[in-house]
Amino acid sequence: MEIKDAKVYFWQLIQQKQLSHAYLLTGKSIAEKRELTQWIVQSLICEKPHASGGACLNCMDCQRVAQGQFADWMTIQPEGKTIKVDQIRDLKEWLSTSPLEASFKIAVIEQADLMGNAAANALLLFLEEPAENVYIFLYSQQADQLLPTIVSRTQELLIVESKIEDQLDALVQNGIHRQHAYLMKQMGSDDTLVEAYQAEEFEQWIISLNHFYELIISRDPYSFVWVQQQLKGYLSYWQARAGIDYLIWLNSYLLLDRYSLSEDETNFSPKMLKVFDKVKLNSTSTLHHEINNLLFDSKIYLNANVSPQLIYEKIAICSCRW
Ligand SMILES: [Zn+2]
Structure with a gap:
């Protein structure tokens, strides 16, 4: 679905407290996945969401997220050509501590298909028993570039480019x-x-x-x-x-x-x-x-x-x- 549809979709899930612990966002555009994830975080913490749904984008909380100053969010990107097992270990350790600002923590793994087997398996153990109030978003162009066992523990959503x-x-x-x-x-x-x-x-x-x-x-x-x-x-x-x-x-x-x-x-x-x-x-x-x-x-x-x-x-x- 297009990002505008995805926002409405996620707003419904947030309101009904149906947000899953792990999503896999597929599709070509990484910029749109980033935009969507940021919007989801803003919508989770915004104090004055729009009557029609979604974050206001103007309040202090929304602004902090937009400026990358929200402490309970961590993004992993490949170091060189791969995502290393140590990066996943650090992420897991970070996720195991209590949130500082919000009631949840969010982790994003960009180009998740670049995880080697060791990194993927480390993540898998975590996905099998997700911690309370932790949300993980994996980005990958296609689901079949990831281990099936990883994919099976996420909800895959295809984000179609907006143009x-x-x-x-x-x-x-x-x-x-x-x-x-x-x-x-x-x-x-x-x-x-x-x-x-x-x-x-x-x-x-x-x-x-x-x-x-x-x-x-x-x-x-x-x-x-x-x-x-x-x-x-x-x-x-x-x-x-x-x-x-x-x-x-x-x-x-x-x-x-x-x-x-x-x-x-x-x-x-x-x-x-x-x-x-x-x-x-x-x-x-x-x-x-x-x-x-x-x-x-x-x-x-x-x-x-x-x-x-x-x-x-x-x-x-x-x-x-x-
Ligand atoms: Zn707001």
């Missing part, structure tokens, strides 16, 4: 329908998507995913059959992965009341928009969070080479149990 209009223009020049291009940007791995693109098939895939989402959020057991009958044709590894990124985006989109889906921005037919209106009326934010967690878990299974069909079936089964 999306330029990127959409480029995709449209490649013969891609503008609305499809917009949805593709929410799915990550766009090179593969662009290569395999056929307008009609893409359209059918999105319709299938939308209906699947409607079924799981309605806790309808038919979702299981839907995987076998309709989604089965869209479950190659990369497509399954892009589909889950799409569902994460859709779920957060519907969770956040400030968005109203409009036809010109997304690809939804008037019929589908009506369905989503119904979903919004009948679902709770708790349910959206359950689905959110379920989808993040699904990405972990996918990275661990579990069969995509099994993963989608598991989403269907779990959603019926709530």
